[in-house]
Amino acid sequence: MSNTPSMAVELAGVALKNPIVVASGTFGFGREYGQFYDLSQLGGICVKGLTAAPREGNPPPRIAETPMGILNSVGLQNPGVDAFIAHDLPFLRQYDLKVIANISGNTPEEYGQMCEKLSAAGVDMIEVNISCPNVKAGGLAYGTKPELAAEVTEVAKRHATVPVMVKLSPNVTDVTEIARAVADAGADALSLINTLRGMRIDVNTRRPILKMNTGGLSGPAVLPVAVRMVWEVANAVSLPILGMGGVSTGEDAAQLMLAGASAVAVGTACFADPFTPLKVRDGLCEIAASQGLERVSQLTGGVRPW
Template identity: 45%
Template sequence: MNSTVEFLGINFKNPVIAASGTFGYGKEYDEYFDISILGGISTKGLTLHEKIGNLGRRIYETPSGLMNSIGLQNPGINRFIEDELPFLLKKDIVILANLGGDSIEEYVLGAKKLDETDIPIIELNISCPNVKEGGMAFGIDEKVAYEVVKEVRMATKKKLVVKLSPNAKDISKMAQACVKAGADALSLVNTFNALAIDINKRKPIFNNITAGLSGPCIKPIALRIVYEVKKAVDVPIIGIGGIMDYEDAIEFIMAGATLIQVGSANFRDIYASKKIVEGIEEFMKKEKISNLKEITGIIGGK
């Protein structure tokens, strides 16, 4: 039984990655368990300059889900490299630097800074609002997404994974555009755009009106998207969306994901990612699966 996974020529000891925005930069979780047990960690979203994040309420629980409006709060890439990265580099774990930006220029400058580090993978978050174009996310229109991915591809030699928004007009066409622009792999999906209302105050829960919905309620949709996108493109996929236990993780792998990311589950159970690693290994033993390749995409993806 071997739970190791090769992804873009990089060896992961298992397919489990802590998802961006739910695991910080790993320090807090490492106080409870050695995060080196995980295959990888996707950092809290990074931008060229420091961001204080959104005002007002940031987290709201829904039936079987979680809404968030954090606003990419982060210390900026320079401080991340100086203050947070040394800790992660000491861990036996693959680092994905999740990169956001308000303009193509910011994405490019951020990628160039990350290119000078020992981080092997940049995970490009194109769900960020394009401030110069009125705030519509880069990941909604494939032509806009193509441009930002193409420019970032030229700015870095790192492996480039593009994280797709499920709010795109056509996510399969979006995936194809990103691959054509130079994406080595895809992460999907990011949170769904959603709305919650305080009926007593007669106003939205969040200052920004809508917010991102994650958690088990989105899993069947995210799973379907992974399956469909895997048939549309010939690059590896990282599956994300409502993965709460090892069974969910196995479903995504069977749908075509090479790796998976665990997000909201980390808030419900601080040991969730660790338990999923252990659960996958037990499942492989029980089912006599010697390598995860045997079941990857087994339901009909490429």
């Protein structure tokens, strides 16, 4: 007889009914996916990256398929933080799930202003993106230099009244260096990984497939990198972690949790099958049950040393 483990987890004091969140930029603001199933089945949603002003994003082509993944150079296309608060947040509030606002700024002050507006609007958490590889100003620059990462974190914390989670880039030599800087600056949680910079070339036209030349790699190909980085960060700092990168099965999610994640985000896999987050949740529950766990949270950090 198998037990049914509790799927409830906590991320920086925010209670999630299950550890499955959908990753920023892969689920929009939930409207399209909400036509397939009740979004209340998800633990939470990290919404598409918001900026202070609306952005059209980069010119196409901006998606290229790769073996076991995709490259994207979308470049933070979004309606801006005010339109999100007016139109999209009320839509998401119809559902019983945690709303995590993902933000990108050109300056630390912009991060601060967005944190103030979003806190006042009542989002559950703010995910500070310092790791977008597809924008010129700010973006990745903040996520690859410890002093800048710390500055953005500190400004965000000063202006936010909800927990602040900082999203780390894998495009660094030592992710723990940035994680420590952000933790020391007062972050409440960390999320990782964002996409890995990559490139594809059409050998006949000899042109890069993406108009921006390079893009960010995501999907199953990046899972082992994500597991490694979550494990390294979990060993370096004591903040809760939202793990992501290439998750498409319950086993993938369990790996990230064993490596140290408290919750897991599903991204690119949603494009191939919108039901993936629910399948990941059920697969994770089965693994926890087969291991006789009372709570799925018992997986967190459970990797055994050799």
